[in-house]
Amino acid sequence: MSEQMMAEMLEKLRESGVKLTHQRMEIFREIAGRTDHPDAATIYECVRKRLPTVSLDTVYRTLSMLKEAGLISTLGPNQDRLRFDANIAPHHHFVCTKCGKTEDFYCEEFNALRVPSDVLNMGIVEHSHVELRGICSECRRSN
Amino acid sequence: MSEQMMAEMLEKLRESGVKLTHQRMEIFREIAGRTDHPDAATIYECVRKRLPTVSLDTVYRTLSMLKEAGLISTLGPNQDRLRFDANIAPHHHFVCTKCGKTEDFYCEEFNALRVPSDVLNMGIVEHSHVELRGICSECRRSN
């Protein structure tokens, strides 16, 4: 992980007014040093090698705090439970970052986006799915 | 829900060689009749009004079977646990539908996609995130 990332982390955490603990440093160092997208258990196992007494609870709390502080993000629509979709035609989603509401929309253009050259090396692209994120009309009104 | 959807469901299930039970019909009817993206518990509660003895387990098994048969899909990267990402710069994902591996890539063009008119009514778009789905090189080789 770069010095710059570490410096940014220290600054943002100081801004947030939280304490700079060993555990927080090591947990951030772990996640910032990898480009796969590990889950909490994986981070816990790796951090444990350096900090044997760290608890899984601390890992969860720290990840949640880092997310709150804008230092990390999570994959997919805001966690919670698995949601199902009977619409199997190609379609895309508008997702409200406030309330999590997800609405379908259709767009031919998005169904066949030009695949960037970097991605050609990763594998064969079969579908493209666009997620447009923002604030839904309802949340905007009630705000 | 349209007759056509129901017909397609019956055909696909017959193809899969599974039994056409009341429970499966009603669970599919429920999810196909709505455009929000309900979770298993919601589907369970709604189906229960018509089939009071249905079990939550059956709902889970049926949804999983319908997904396997290609009749429904799930939102987000394949369920399982929450995964974290220390990359907070705007970026996009290539996701392998076989093994679930998720790789980051960057593309200016995808950062600012033209928002379709339908979506303008849904709310204000702040970010766009593209998920290109396919088979990663590794899975392709080992296949």
Added chain:
DNA sequence: TTCCTAAATAAGAATTGTTACTATTTAGTA
């Protein structure tokens, strides 16, 4: 139609990922 059998179900127990509780420790400050 009735019978048969493998598949599916209901009910509840078990498992897994995540969060909460509480006594102890520690970062930041005086």
Added chain:
DNA sequence: TACTAAATAGTAACAATTCTTATTTAGGAA
């Protein structure tokens, strides 16, 4: 160096999902 609020470890609790087992049923055969 001492103080205090915040953070931690350890464990218990919780919620979503899956498994186990005895019972029921769809679909095919007689």
